[in-house]
Amino acid sequence: MQIYLPIAEISVDAFLLLGLGGLVGFLSGLFGVGGGFLMAPFLIFIGIPPAVAVATEANQIVAASVSGALAHWQRKNIDIKMGIVLVAGGLLGSTVGVWLFSYLRSLGQIDLVIAISYVIFLGVIGSLMFAESARAVLRRRRQASTRRKLHQHLWVHGLPFKMRFHRSKLYISALLPLGAGFFVGVLAAIMGVGGGFILIPVMIYLIGMPTAVVVGTSLFQIIFVTANVTFLQALHNQTVDILLALLLLVGGVVGAQLGTRFGGKLQGDELRSLLALLVLLVCARMLWELVATPADVFSLSLVQP
Amino acid sequence: MNRARLPFLAALTLLWLGAFPVRAEPLVADLSDHLIEITTGFTGAEVLLFGATEGAGDIVVIVRGPAQNLIVRQKESVAGIWMNRNRMHFKDVPAYYTAASNRPIAEIVPHEMRVRNEIGAENLRLATTTESTKEAADLFRKALIRRKQTQQLYGMAPGEIAFMSNSLFQTRLYFPATVPVGIYTVKVLLVREKQVVSVQTTPLIVQKTGVEAAIFNFAHAHAAQYGIVAIFLALVAGWLAGVFFRRV
Numbered sequence: 360m361q362i363y364l365p366i367a368e369i370s371v372d373a374f375l376l377l378g379l380g381g382l383v384g385f386l387s388g389l390f391g392v393g394g395g396f397l398m399a400p401f402l403i404f405i406g407i408p409p410a411v412a413v414a415t416e417a418n419q420i421v422a423a424s425v426s427g428a429l430a431h432w433q434r435k436n437i438d439i440k441m442g443i444v445l446v447a448g449g450l451l452g453s454t455v456g457v458w459l460f461s462y463l464r465s466l467g468q469i470d471l472v473i474a475i476s477y478v479i480f481l482g483v484i485g486s487l488m489f490a491e492s493a494r495a496v497l498r499r500r501r502q503a504s505t506r507r508k509l510h511q512h513l514w515v516h517g518l519p520f521k522m523r524f525h526r527s528k529l530y531i532s533a534l535l536p537l538g539a540g541f542f543v544g545v546l547a548a549i550m551g552v553g554g555g556f557i558l559i560p561v562m563i564y565l566i567g568m569p570t571a572v573v574v575g576t577s578l579f580q581i582i583f584v585t586a587n588v589t590f591l592q593a594l595h596n597q598t599v600d601i602l603l604a605l606l607l608l609v610g611g612v613v614g615a616q617l618g619t620r621f622g623g624k625l626q627g628d629e630l631r632s633l634l635a636l637l638v639l640l641v642c643a644r645m646l647w648e649l650v651a652t653p654a655d656v657f658s659l660s661l662v663q664p
Numbered sequence: 665m666n667r668a669r670l671p672f673l674a675a676l677t678l679l680w681l682g683a684f685p686v687r688a689e690p691l692v693a694d695l696s697d698h699l700i701e702i703t704t705g706f707t708g709a710e711v712l713l714f715g716a717t718e719g720a721g722d723i724v725v726i727v728r729g730p731a732q733n734l735i736v737r738q739k740e741s742v743a744g745i746w747m748n749r750n751r752m753h754f755k756d757v758p759a760y761y762t763a764a765s766n767r768p769i770a771e772i773v774p775h776e777m778r779v780r781n782e783i784g785a786e787n788l789r790l791a792t793t794t795e796s797t798k799e800a801a802d803l804f805r806k807a808l809i810r811r812k813q814t815q816q817l818y819g820m821a822p823g824e825i826a827f828m829s830n831s832l833f834q835t836r837l838y839f840p841a842t843v844p845v846g847i848y849t850v851k852v853l854l855v856r857e858k859q860v861v862s863v864q865t866t867p868l869i870v871q872k873t874g875v876e877a878a879i880f881n882f883a884h885a886h887a888a889q890y891g892i893v894a895i896f897l898a899l900v901a902g903w904l905a906g907v908f909f910r911r912v
Contacts, residue, residue, distance in 0.1 A: 363706045363841070365872070365879040370707055370841040422898035426906020467737050467748045475745075586895045593891030597883050601894050602875075605901065612905040649745045655814070656740070657807035662733040662753065 366600035367411045373606060375405065380610025387423075387611075388618020390634050393581070395420050395552035396484070398607065400477055400641050409470045410460075411600055413551030414592035418604040420553045420585045423611055424578045431575025438526035438572045442579040444533055445540035445558075449584035452544020457591040460548055464596065467660065474645050476550050481642035484556055489635035495628045527568045535566055540580060548588050553581040690718040691854040691862040698866070700839060701873040708841045711868065714834040717854055721861060722765065722772040723825050723833050724783060724853040727868070729760025729817075730846030736804045736811075752794040752804040759844035761785055761818045764835055766825040772855050781853075781860070785809050785818045816840040845870050 362373040379401055387394035395416055402412035431437050463469040518532030539561045543554035558577045562568045568576070593599040693715025700709045713725060734757050740749040763784050765772055779787045790805050812818035817840070825835040837850070848868040854861045872880055883890045 361705060361707050361841075363702060363704055363876055365876040366883060368842070418894050418898050421895055422902035422905070425899055425902030426909075429903065429906060467735065467751060471745075471747050586898075589895050589898070590888075590891035593883065593894055594887045597887060597890075599883070599891065599894050601879060601890075601897060604894070604898065608898070608901055608905075612909070616909050651746075652741075653739055653746055655807070655811065656738055656746070657804070657811055658737050658739070658748070659808065659811045660735050660737065662735055 362602070362606075364407075364600050364603050366415075366598065367407050367603060369406060371405065371407070376603065376606040377610040379405070380607035381614035381617075382610075383607075384423075384611035384614025385618035385621070386614075386634065386637075388615035389621060389630065390618075392634075393420065393423070393553040393555045394611070396477075396481065396550070396556060397638070397641060399473075399551045400481075400645055402603075403473075404644070407603070408598075409473045410464060410596065411598045411603070413460075413473060413549070414589070414596065414598035415600045415603045415607075416551035417547060417585045417588040417592065418599050418601070419607050419611065420551075421582060421589060422604070422608045423615070424553060424581045424585070428575065428578040428582055431578060434575075436572050436575035437579050438524055438568065438576045439579075440522075441524045441527055441529075441536055441566075441568065441572075442576045444522070444536040445543075445576070445580040446583045448537040448540025448542075449544040449547070449580055450587050452541035453548045453584050453587045454544075454591060455541075456545040456548025457588060457595060459545070460592070461595050471649075473549065474649055476546070478642055478646045478649065480546075480550070481638050481645070485635050485638035485642055488638065489632055492628045492631035492635060496632070499628065526572060527566075529567060531566065539566070540584075543580070544584050544587075547581075547584050548591070551588075553585060555581060689862065690721070691852060691864050692716050693852040693864050693866065695837075695850060695866055695868060698868055700843070700868065700870045702843075702845065702871065702876060703874050704876060706841055706876075708843070709839045711837045711839070712834060713837055713850065713852070714832070715852060715864075716831045717833070718831070719856075720830065721854045721856040722767065723827075724769070724772060724855060725764045725825060725835060725837075726781075726783060726851040726853070727760065727762045727837055727848060728758045728851070729844055729848050729870075730758070731756040732759045732844070733757070734808065736808050738804070738807070750800075752792050752796060752801070754790050754805075754808060755793050757790055757808065758788065759817065759846065760839070760848065761788060761812070762837065763820050764824040764837075766827060766833065769820075772858075773860075774858055777858070777860075784820055785813070815842060817842070817844075839870070843870055845872055 360373045361370045363370045379398070383394040383398045383401065386392070386397065398419070399412050399416045402416065403409050428437075460469060463472050518534050520533045521530055522533040523530050539558060543558050546552055546554050546557065555577050558580065559573055562573045562577065563570060589599055693713060696712035696714070700711065717723070734754045736752050736754060737748040738750040739746045742749070763769070769778065769784060773783060778784055782788050786809065788809070790808060792801050792804065809818055825833055827833045848870060850866045850868055852864045852866070854863075871877065
């Protein structure tokens with residue numbers, strides 16, 4: 360069933376979109392990842408303009424993060440104070456990001472920047488995940504275990520503007536979560552991702568937050584930042600397609616439930632290496648589109664009024 | 665003759681005269697539809713153009729979409745990566761253009777007349793507002809036409825017009841799913857011995873309707889409110905999904 364998307368201005372099969380939402384939702388339920396970093400490339404592959412894919416994906420992540428964030432809120436798994444600092448950085452970062460997005464769009468370089476950002480991030484994350492899961496598989500086979508140090512003193516602990524975060528039992532510089540929030544905000548605007556895959560490792564390894572509050576606080580931040588991206592993209596670029604977001608969401612919600620149920624029954628590390636391979640595959644595909652000689656080196660675009 | 669039938673016949677004659685005025689227009693043409701509506705299920709549209717000529721002659725049809733300002737960009741390989749490098753602006757480019765005729769266009773109208781009347785995409789006067797050499801402008805102009813042709817927005821269809829008798833003709837105009845909205849003009853020329861004898865112009869409107877139009881207009885006219893609605897919808901949808909699946 361073909362459906363005409365009002366903002367993307369193309370006709371796409373509605374079941375393809377539902378299926379895509381379902382697939383990415385299933386993967387995100389299975390692996391406990393956000394899935395934004397897979398959805399936007401998939402949308403670009405089926406012909407949605409990259410600018411629309413990225414902005415609409417931000418809108419969809421708002422929806423995908425709400426129920427998770429509410430659940431963590433009820434279980435008091437959110438460090439509100441830390442969350443607010445992250446959000447402050449995130450709002451600033453995403454505002455700068457959307458401004459940068461508009462500027463690059465006017466230069467005609469936004470598609471290139473989106474593609475390059477994806478190649479870099481998918482490449483790095485895919486490789487790290489693959490190495491990590493491969494190591495985990497090997498470790499389990501050898502039945503050996505190494506202990507991690509309980510506390511490490513890093514350069515980040517020397518930064519000024521120290522703040523006390525009771526929920527996380529931390530006394531650290533506010534610049535650290537502020538900066539992390541800012542960086543993730545820029546990514547959210549340019550790549551249409553929630554940024555959990557960056558924020559969570561930063562919170563655990565760099566900030567040193569207890570793992571219990573990491574996921575909830577990250578979701579808390581993602582909602583505000585992606586909402587800000589949605590608003591600003593709609594305001595400045597008119598690239599948020601509500602119809603596309605809703606179709607992806609419906610598929611995504613069902614897929615995520617199935618993925619969560621399915622994931623409980625399976626062995627984690629082999630699955631993670633599969634996800635890593637998938638991420639690397641998507642990365643390779645995007646890289647190919649950058650380096651392959653285009654069918655026509657010329658392209659048309661409307662002058663933005 | 666039955667007297668009751670007389671007014672009916674008179675009305676019919678009047679209608680006939682109305683369609684073909686007494687001055688005997690050499691050319692009459694119309695479209696099966698003057699409105700193309702882009703709805704949710706839109707996958708392109710076909711409009712039938714039909715008409716009649718007084719006496720012999722050739723028919724040329726030119727369909728022109730609304731004017732656009734376009735940027736044509738050229739990619740170059742930089743360190744192995746293809747990126748946009750050069751660009752050129754073009755003003756008042758028809759968003760859609762197609763020409764059709766009943767036999768090869770070169771047999772109907774001479775070259776200089778095709779240029780003067782912009783018959784055929786290659787004869788469109790596409791003005792660039794970017795300073796450049798003539799060679800570069802030509803290269804980009806050709807590229808613009810080629811891209812439009814790939815998108816099925818520019819076309820040339822000689823021999824597409826079929827004469828059903830000496831005077832009745834018809835053709836089908838095709839508009840793809842990506843057809844831009846706006847007011848189109850359909851110009852029908854009657855050509856006799858390399859001279860345009862008669863011209864008739866008919867408008868055709870392409871517009872978005874229903875939910876699509878409402879969403880598009882809302883997004884552009886009230887961008888801030890649209891953004892807030894988008895966030896609100898996402899929050900409600902996400903919350904509902906969470907509630908629903910916790911129960912299941």
